[in-house]
Amino acid sequence: MPDIPMVQAIGVSKRFGHIEVLKAVDLTIPKGEVACLLGPSGAGKSTFLRCINHLEKINEGELLVDGEFVGYREHGGKLYELHERHIARKRREIGMVFQHFNLFPHMTALQNTIEAPIRVNGETKAEAKKRALELLHRVGLSDKVDSYPAELSGGQQQRVAIARALAMQPKLMLFDEPTSALDPELVGEVLDVMRGLAKSGMTMIVVTHEMGFAREVADSVVFMADGMVVETGSPAALFDNPQHERTRSFLSKVL
Amino acid sequence: MPADPSTSRSGSATSPGRLVRKTVPLRHPGRWAAVAIIALVFASLVASASANPNYQWNVVWHYLFSAPILTGLSHTVELTVGSMAIGIALGIVLAVMRLSPNPVISTAASVYIWVFRGIPVLVQLLFWYFLSALFPRLSIGIPFGPSLLSVDTNHVITQLTAAILGLGLSEGAYMAEIVRSGILSVSPGQNDAAKSLGMKGLLTMRRIVLPQALRIIIPPTGNETIGMLKNTSMVIVIAYTDLLTSVSLIYARTYETIPLLIVACIWYLAVTTVLMFVQSGIERRFGRGFMPRREPGRLARTRARLFNRSATAGATHVAGGGDA
Ligand SMILES: Nc1ncnc2c1ncn2[C@@H]1O[C@H](COP(=O)(O)OP(=O)(O)O)[C@@H](O)[C@H]1O
Ligand SMILES: [Mg+2]
Numbered sequence: 001m002p003d004i005p006m007v008q009a010i011g012v013s014k015r016f017g018h019i020e021v022l023k024a025v026d027l028t029i030p031k032g033e034v035a036c037l038l039g040p041s042g043a044g045k046s047t048f049l050r051c052i053n054h055l056e057k058i059n060e061g062e063l064l065v066d067g068e069f070v071g072y073r074e075h076g077g078k079l080y081e082l083h084e085r086h087i088a089r090k091r092r093e094i095g096m097v098f099q100h101f102n103l104f105p106h107m108t109a110l111q112n113t114i115e116a117p118i119r120v121n122g123e124t125k126a127e128a129k130k131r132a133l134e135l136l137h138r139v140g141l142s143d144k145v146d147s148y149p150a151e152l153s154g155g156q157q158q159r160v161a162i163a164r165a166l167a168m169q170p171k172l173m174l175f176d177e178p179t180s181a182l183d184p185e186l187v188g189e190v191l192d193v194m195r196g197l198a199k200s201g202m203t204m205i206v207v208t209h210e211m212g213f214a215r216e217v218a219d220s221v222v223f224m225a226d227g228m229v230v231e232t233g234s235p236a237a238l239f240d241n242p243q244h245e246r247t248r249s250f251l252s253k254v255l
Numbered sequence: 256m257p258a259d260p261s262t263s264r265s266g267s268a269t270s271p272g273r274l275v276r277k278t279v280p281l282r283h284p285g286r287w288a289a290v291a292i293i294a295l296v297f298a299s300l301v302a303s304a305s306a307n308p309n310y311q312w313n314v315v316w317h318y319l320f321s322a323p324i325l326t327g328l329s330h331t332v333e334l335t336v337g338s339m340a341i342g343i344a345l346g347i348v349l350a351v352m353r354l355s356p357n358p359v360i361s362t363a364a365s366v367y368i369w370v371f372r373g374i375p376v377l378v379q380l381l382f383w384y385f386l387s388a389l390f391p392r393l394s395i396g397i398p399f400g401p402s403l404l405s406v407d408t409n410h411v412i413t414q415l416t417a418a419i420l421g422l423g424l425s426e427g428a429y430m431a432e433i434v435r436s437g438i439l440s441v442s443p444g445q446n447d448a449a450k451s452l453g454m455k456g457l458l459t460m461r462r463i464v465l466p467q468a469l470r471i472i473i474p475p476t477g478n479e480t481i482g483m484l485k486n487t488s489m490v491i492v493i494a495y496t497d498l499l500t501s502v503s504l505i506y507a508r509t510y511e512t513i514p515l516l517i518v519a520c521i522w523y524l525a526v527t528t529v530l531m532f533v534q535s536g537i538e539r540r541f542g543r544g545f546m547p548r549r550e551p552g553r554l555a556r557t558r559a560r561l562f563n564r565s566a567t568a569g570a571t572h573v574a575g576g577g578d579a
Contacts (some may be wrong), residue, residue, distance in 0.1 A: 053451055084455055092453035106466050106544045110507035116452035148544035161448075167451055180326060 003069040006031045006172055006203040007052060012061035014047055016229075021047045022124070023227040024061065029205060029220070031066075034198045036214035036235075037207040039224035040250060042143060045207045048224070049174045052205070053088050053094040065094065078081070088143030092120060095165030099177040101157040110145040111135060113167045135163040137192050159193055166197075173197065175206040189235040211255055215239055216231045223247045274319040307467025314514035318505065328522050334418055334497060335526075342425030346430025352545065355437055364431065371428035377489055380421035384493040388411050414495040418487075426483060433475045437468030469541045477534040481527055487567050498522055515540065 007029040014022035021044045028033045030077065039047050050056040051063060054071035061071050067131045072079040072086050082090075099252070104112050115130035117123045136145050139159040149157050158178055165173060179187040191213050198204055198217050208214060214221055214235055222237040223231045231238060231247045239255070304310055318324055352364035371379070387408035396402030412420075441464050448460040488499035496504070499519055506515040539546075 050447075055447055055450060088450070088453045088455045091451055094451070096447075096451035098444060099449065100440075100444055102444040103464055104445065104448070104467075106541070114463065116449075116454060119458055120453045150544055166454070197461075 008064045010062045011182045033219040034204045036218040043224040044227040095170035095173045097175045097178050101161045113164045139163045153191045154182045158190045173204045311514040318518050323501045327498040331498040333485045334486035337419040342426025342430045345427025346434045349431035350434035368428045371425045383421045384417040418490040437472035440471045441467045
């Protein structure tokens with residue numbers, strides 16, 4: 001069915017101990033769209049992304065990716081937690097890019113990119129390598145395939161990380177502040193790659209403080225604060241005509 | 256304008272008439288003084304060793320490659336390799352268990368570590384050797400139920416197995432702590448990244464976490480191995496003939512104590528040398544992606560040239576001795 005949304009969150013709550021980090025979050029992201037997640041530090045943006053691929057377990061609510069529960073199986077009206085290997089299988093379809101890149105430092109750019117396709121998907125080395133080289137070319141790193149992460153700039157590392165996630169051929173990409181750890185002059189090269197990815201039709205959820213990027217690339221912008229979705233809208237609506245006081249005061253600080 | 260000076264500077268640097276100046280590395284006269292002192296001390300040691308007849312170098316030479324010494328040496332090497340293999344494998348398992356979120360599993364590992372680090376190795380060796388006093392027969396089966404396989408304890412627990420068990424099982428407790436600190440040194444982001452690519456726990460541990468942890472684990476493991484090489488001499492309490500035991504059996508008979516102790520020292524140092532080179536090879540292998548390439552100084556280059564050559568010779572020497 002074409003109208004199943006890629007991500008659907010219904011009343012998602014998440015607690016760390018007694019602290020409620022996500023409070024009944026409702027959010028729908030249709031296929032092929034780019035959603036940018038904005039909000040002050042501590043709003044729960046990272047936690048929400050991590051719930052989507054089950055790096056964190058949610059305490060209440062329902063979270064569906066492409067119509068299926070994440071980390072659970074429905075049976076007779078109850079949700080049963082899945083075994084690690086089933087969760088791992090579902091995670092292959094969801095790529096994630098982290099603020100601090102999290103490349104494997106003991107592997108070259110190419111080895112980083114072919115590791116999961118070979119070990120998880122069981123691809124042959126030749127086919128994994130062929131696609132990895134294409135991807136590394138696409139992110140502009142054809143001359144760096146044999147470099148170790150420590151030999152690359154932050155921008156180059158983040159582009160390898162994007163290629164590594166894409167090598168699993170995901171249907172959804174999560175970006176958690178992908179440019180926040182970069183020197184200002186390196187931000188552009190990473191955003192360019194993400195812009196190209198958005199154009200190719202990838203569904204993306206991007207936590208970012210790059211308002212220019214959000215305005216240009218996003219189909220929808222979500223403003224979160226204190227674990228809640230405060231306001232959702234098109235970039236034009238949210239940036240030019242915010243409805244809530246929280247949104248206005250946040251935007252006045254970052255724009 | 257801040258841009259102006261920089262443009263003019265880069266302009267003059269590329270101008271055609273400019274001299275390319277050579278850089279002169281800093282001299283280190285202090286290092287050369289240290290070299291002179293070390294050479295002097297070394298020379299006087301050599302002089303005393305060759306002049307003093309009490310060393311009895313002919314006796315050293317007579318026993319260096321004799322059959323009982325070589326047998327003792329091969330037992331020492333076997334014990335070291337065997338018990339370190341058990342220790343490392345056990346250490347990895349115990350470390351992973353200790354980090355398990357399941358409290359029963361992590362507590363079991365902690366108790367093991369507590370017991371085997373707490374009891375002197377000497378006592379553990381004796382205990383394993385005299386296991387038959389406690390269990391005359393060893394059997395595999397269901398607790399309180401039928402046994403599937405049963406053997407005489409004295410058949411299974413020979414001096415060698417008692418020695419390897421005693422040394423290896425206690426080594427596992429020490430290695431567990433070394434491996435655990437290595438695993439904890441790997442950033443949690445690595446786990447997140449591996450999981451988000453669909454990698455499962457064991458695969459992540461094997462391919463992502465342990466290879467990075469090894470960088471931290473290898474140097475103390477080298478220490479443990481060299482320590483183990485010398486600790487094997489404790490097996491004298493269960494009358495197993497390692498290198499030191501063989502040596503002491505001979506000098507108890509001939510009273511040539513000093514030359515025979517020198518024989519033992521030569522072999523211990525030879526094996527230690529080999530182990531150190533193995534260690535630095537492994538360190539290089541697992542330092543990939545972490546170690547920036549560094550240009551060695553002149554002294555380091557000379558040392559590398561001299562030392563590498565003599566070390567290779569030493570290695571073939573030992574290998575030849577072990578075969579005999
Ligand atoms: N593993 C954790 N344990 C306890 N508290 C956490 C954990 N991760 C995040 N938090 C808390 O959850 C809140 C939201 O964090 P986060 O999702 O990282 O916010 P954001 O990404 O919007 O800055 C913060 O108050 C943070 O301290
Ligand atoms: Mg965050």
